[in-house]
Amino acid sequence: MLKFRINSFIDLRFEDGKTNIYVNNRLFNHCKYILLNLPADDSKNITDIDSIDDAVKNLNNSVEIIGNEINKINPEILFWAHCSNLQTWYENNYNTNLIHSNLAFPLLKELTRAGDLKATKIFKEEVAKRFEGHNLNVIQFLLYNKYLDCLNKEELETLLERISASLTDLVTRKLREQLKAIYANFREIKDVIDILLFLDLNYNQNLILRILNKLSMKNNTHFTYFLILHLNFKDHFDFKIPYGKFFTYFEKILNDIYKNYPEIDDLLKIIDSGFINGGISLDEKLSYGFVSNPEGIYEE
Numbered sequence: 001m002l003k004f005r006i007n008s009f010i011d012l013r014f015e016d017g018k019t020n021i022y023v024n025n026r027l028f029n030h031c032k033y034i035l036l037n038l039p040a041d042d043s044k045n046i047t048d049i050d051s052i053d054d055a056v057k058n059l060n061n062s063v064e065i066i067g068n069e070i071n072k073i074n075p076e077i078l079f080w081a082h083c084s085n086l087q088t089w090y091e092n093n094y095n096t097n098l099i100h101s102n103l104a105f106p107l108l109k110e111l112t113r114a115g116d117l118k119a120t121k122i123f124k125e126e127v128a129k130r131f132e133g134h135n136l137n138v139i140q141f142l143l144y145n146k147y148l149d150c151l152n153k154e155e156l157e158t159l160l161e162r163i164s165a166s167l168t169d170l171v172t173r174k175l176r177e178q179l180k181a182i183y184a185n186f187r188e189i190k191d192v193i194d195i196l197l198f199l200d201l202n203y204n205q206n207l208i209l210r211i212l213n214k215l216s217m218k219n220n221t222h223f224t225y226f227l228i229l230h231l232n233f234k235d236h237f238d239f240k241i242p243y244g245k246f247f248t249y250f251e252k253i254l255n256d257i258y259k260n261y262p263e264i265d266d267l268l269k270i271i272d273s274g275f276i277n278g279g280i281s282l283d284e285k286l287s288y289g290f291v292s293n294p295e296g297i298y299e300e
Contacts, residue, residue: 001013001014001015002014002076002079004079004080004083004087006083006086006087006090007090007116009023009024009111009114009115009116009119010022010023010086010090010107010111011025012079012082012083012086014075014076014079017075018075019075019078019079019082019083021086021107023107023110023111023114024114028106028107028110029103029106029107085098085099086099089104093118093122094108094111094118094119094122094126095126096108096126096129096130097130101130101137101138101141101142102141104126105126105127105141105142105145105147106145108122108123108126109123109147109150123150124150124151124155127142127147127148127150127151128151128155128159130142131148131159131163132159132162132163132166134166134170136170136171136174136191136192136195139167139195140191140194140195143195143198143199143202144198156203160199160203160205164205167199167207168207168210168211168214169214171192171195171196171207171211172211172214172215174192175189175192175211175215175219175223176215176216176219178192179219179222179223184222184226186226186229189223189226190226190230193208193226193227193230194230196208196211197249200249201245201246201249208227208253209253209256211223212224212256212257212260220261221261224257224261227253227257228254228257231250231253
């Protein structure tokens with residue numbers, strides 16, 4: 001059996017054709033992430049990349065993620081590649097930019113539990129640093145997996161206050177891009193809305209109303225349609241919400257929308273009928289795919 005020791009806490013073992021990670025001699029996970037092939041002509045793009053997560057997001061087809069092709073590569077070569085990745089990660093003080101967040105944070109958390117003092121010192125710093133970054137997928141991952149729980153009350157309040165304005169700007173830019181399309185991707189917009197709802201409901205950030213105030217009128221109307229649709233289907237959220245808290249929040253949002261966007265009455269009639277755009281059912285499968293902009297939104 002091939003075995004590679006990273007430090008006194010982590011070793012990798014080649015077992016049954018797979019690379020497994022062990023923490024304190026207990027199986028933690030098997031490696032699935034990420035081998036990158038960054039072509040030379042993408043060097044100018046690489047300078048804008050801060051993390052593996054950004055590489056996956058920004059370089060698209062220039063990044064080769066070993067997925068369906070993994071069976072074509074010698075598993076032992078993959079083993080040594082994973083060893084090299086994690087060795088580099090350790091030698092760079094467990095920098096979570098260097099491996100995928102889906103592996104970095106669970107592994108760092110497990111090392112903290114195992115008594116790794118280096119990991120314990122760095123864990124909170126890495127959570128805060130990446131939460132302040134501009135990758136919404138990482139922010140969503142940290143929220144949904146409750147990594148902010150590692151911060152005490154004062155640290156959490158300081159972090160949320162520090163990122164409030166930049167996160168609002170980031171989400172506003174993202175929504176403007178998404179709402180430009182004639183056929184907007186509801187799934188993508190839903191993911192953004194879920195981040196805002198999670199922060200509003202769990203940390204009282206009031207982000208939804210701040211976003212509504214920053215968007216242009218035509219984008220605002222469009223975003224409001226998506227928001228109301230999503231709030232009407234709260235069973236489709238990716239996280240659990242206490243019913244009473246959600247109802248109070250929903251009422252607050254609706255009151256603000258009714259006051260500032262009276263045209264939303266038309267949407268409520270559409271929801272009551274169960275159809276939008278003259279025949280697209282609002283069932284889970286279709287309403288969470290591509291939905292065309294409501295008629296007239298982009299008329300000047």
